[in-house]
Amino acid sequence: MNDVSPAIPASAEDRHATWLELFFDLVAVAGVAQIAHLLHGEPGAADLGLYVLLFLAFWTAWICFTLYGNVAGERTRARTVLAAMFGMAVMAAAVPGVHAGEDGQARALALAYILIRILANGAWRHRREILVDWPAAQMSLGVIPWIVSLWAHEPARYWLWALGIALDLYVTFTVSARDVIESRRAHDESRRSHDQREDTRSRRRDGMLPMSGAAPDADHLSERLGLFVIIVLGEGVAQMIEAASDATWDRRLYGLASAAFFLLVALWSLSFRHGYAGVPYLTARSLPARAALPLHCFVSGCLAALAAGLGAAAEHLDTLPESTRWLLCSSLAGYFLLTGIAALRQPDVVRRWLLSVVLPCCALPLLIAGFGAGLGTVAVVWLLVAVTLWPTFYESRRPRPVEPAARPGS
Template identity: 30%
Template structure:
């Protein structure tokens, strides 16, 4: 901490954008979301069904948006002083409360979940108001954000005192307002685009958090099963899937969306990058639970429909999101890679449709092969000779 008290400062702009890494405080803050993602996965493990998956997604969105809110604020206005540290500590408390209330978050713990989310947004609103006071050039943006997030927070606060199903109607309205608020401030964002090196790193760190759940799923699944050849092979396939997803995501990650938005004068590129990460991380988290479901299944009996669709549907969602990111040039622009990602989406869905009689190890094996093909294709396309002759890279 360089100063005891200092106002928020503008951390972005072409003239001030030195290479920037996540701070120790940001990394410490992320630890709460490791727990939250773990709790979300635990909820899905208890109810592997369509309704269970929809509930998982419904709770995942506000958790993810809580992390996004703090991350986007820090990207633009971070300062290392006692006031900022105390505000982050409050945000960690609200995020921890959110994680505590995820279990039965759609039942008896729903009021606690709603209150935790609303309080977290209140802290973020205070931060934006504080930034607007000290940075006049950012005031139109911070005012718009503070107003939109405050309206959404009111809906969440009221929902804590209303019974279902109206509680969830208020949640839906609140989260829609939250998600739409940045679009109401697009004309103010162009001169305040996120930091080109810091934000991709932060998104990458959250992706690591959900990939970590896939690793935990393999460990938990193996530890709770009697070891046999099929179980060990299935566990290896689970690690292969996680490693392949890591490979194709991080090999294509960079600051291109922000640089492209700055060059073209379009904020939509950054918005596409941000919002397409939601299905990506949901898919990765769901895939982790799907892998554990495979490992906990009887290896000599066909995998259940629910388990097969959870694993295949989640992986398909990941590659569909990656295909969109490639095609729009939000991550490495490449039509060929986009086609391969979408092709894998179709292939994995086909496994879910036609793999009804397959053993668990066969299902996860076929999925792992489709993931490895993506890595091989990227390696092949990255050869120096390919880069020189292929106009679509």
């Protein structure tokens, strides 16, 4: 098997995802579906905490190899990516067992995550590059608590996993890639000096390439991130189809299915027609990757939770349980809160827009969650549709700036 993945034919200026990358993203479909199922029924605080933890772990594993393929391009090692793909499939398959408290499946998930991170670290070491915008992709500090968790039981195991994710975020926002490069260079010099004294391997090491910084291809990365969000929105459709196949088809189900479809379409429009990389009101290069990537992760997490809530709503066509109502509404509120954060870097965003769009879109879902106990399921979802459509309606009614008249002869 060829160890370098062939790319879909494209010009250098119009690079798209390779067949290997698209195959790799199929694991994201399975993973998002499994993790979203944690929020079925009437999820409690423990279910929500486990959902957040496993989604962050799965997304972290996915982004490590998404960034590797982005930088490596046609030199991506197919065997390495396929091995990571297998590990992510193991993680996805172990999710139900983790939820059920099975020690064996929890250890399998942790071991798969550890091996994925080791593979990512090895891939970057082979390239002799440090990813400037996401150094956690090739650093093992956050993996240490996962290794310790192999000998732990719940709930200590979950706290160790959370510590590992927190350390990755700490590395992302505080560690300078320049410091990492200098540290690796100093380490290599020390090894070369030692080898020169010990054996003849120094000749081979003296030809080793020095460490260098690497930055992602912004357009290609945007496509991959957008594909992930499409997968998450597609999970919402899949949740509704699965729930509808087991329900009695009546007027309430028709109303809920229509409302859910309009809600997902409105979210798609905000994320892609009014956004970038699947994040609403984010513009190209308005944020550095180390800030935009966590934003993408949290937006995707909110959408996946919303998808799970839509699936649960089909099981309660009369009135939503309180936990499900809060899940739906708080997921949408979180989505719009992140939208406001993304929009802050746009030069034309003013305080009036934040007060007129972001604030009501965050507050109204929470009001529905808190005071909507007497509302029917279909009514709740249609109200969320109205909230989601408000930004588009506001933008359509907003006066456009008048273009200055061209001067004669210009």
